[in-house]
Amino acid sequence: MYEDWKENILPLVYSAPESLDPSSFSVEEYFAARSLISSRSFMIDEHHGSGMVPLADLFNHKTGAEDVHFTSVSPNQEYEDDVDSENSDKSELSKFSDHDERASSSENSYIHSDSDHSSMSGEDTMILQMIMVREVKSGDEVFNTYGSLGNAALLHRYGFTEPNNPFDIVNVDLELVLKWGCSLFSSRYCRSRLSLWRKLDLSGCASEDSEYFEISSDGEPEMELLTLLYIMLLPDDTCHKLDMTICTSDKISRNIGMILSEKHDITWDTSSEISKELLLTEKVCGALLTLADIRESCYGLKSMDEDMEVLKGCCMKERKLYHSLVLRTSERRILEKLRTYATEGATRSQTLQNANQTSTRRKRLKKH
Ligand SMILES: C[S@@+](CC[C@H](N)C(=O)[O-])C[C@H]1O[C@@H](n2cnc3c(N)ncnc32)[C@H](O)[C@@H]1O
Structure with missing residues (x-):
């Protein structure tokens, strides 16, 4: 936008300095006019x-x-x-x-x-x-x-928010996911896992200068994020196997589904898509919990309770403060739901694993 102003407005002011008051054509005035119009x-x-x-x-x-x-x-x-x-x-x-x-x-x-x-x-x-x-x-x-529209979009485009907005979401930048990855693995490792994920034809949502994943208002992460976390946490041999399969086949979704089902001892219906349940291993759920914390740290040191307190005492006259607090608190509530989603996912994964182990033991006993 600044470049637009420099290219289109500034020359106009220079061309007629006597008739145009430069203070009415400042970059701030240009931004304000553009927001009113857009x-x-x-x-x-x-x-x-x-x-x-x-x-x-x-x-x-x-x-x-x-x-x-x-x-x-x-x-x-x-x-x-x-x-x-x-x-x-x-x-x-x-x-x-x-x-x-x-x-x-x-x-x-x-x-x-x-x-x-x-x-x-x-x-x-x-x-x-x-x-x-x-x-x-x-x-x-x-x-x-x-x-x-979620509150971030409403605030960005129109300058207001809605409390209890059912379309609210939280964005988690790919950069943030890579930051989490690099805290556990080398950056080379992370790059190679990311490129494997891309080979599955997956990507995050694109905005002007970033790629991100959405967490919906009920705390559910996008499939693309779960798949990336899953791939980041795969053991090397499984990862290699997946890479080889992708390189030799065009039925990508089916292949990853088969590899995952093999790993979890689950019957895979070849016509179906990869399900979130399959990807929600304990490790992936742990990663989601850490990501929720990293994302929450973007709000600074004030706790959710402190934000709620300020919001309660904030009047509509303080528009900027009010709407930024509605956005912050609703996003933080979504992150809380993401934590619940991850904790419940981890419990389910543990139960499933226990059930699988019991059934494998029974099968072995029967054979003997
Ligand atoms: C298309 S105009 C709607 C008419 C508007 N009242 C006006 O000033 O022209 C869009 C602007 O109205 C305001 N607006 C629309 N809906 C709103 C809402 N639910 N709460 C607060 N402001 C709102 C925002 O400033 C927004 O940028």
């Missing part, structure tokens, strides 16, 4: 990109409970369609920030033009319908929804 812009379509839509940006956001809904329709459809049967061939309009790659590729970030009347075809006559989809009492606020 928090109110919509993705129109592939052809037009993002833009302002007068009136559609009137409404504040409520998660999963919109009162008003936007759809774009062709003029012919407008009078034919029944307002209640809105879903079939109309398209959705949603808010999005033009900085975010995920948002720009997510389903509800576009007005999906129906093919016959695409604005790309030159017919720029799509009509925007603003439809009330709920009863709203007179005097009550009418809400739209900007999508299924």
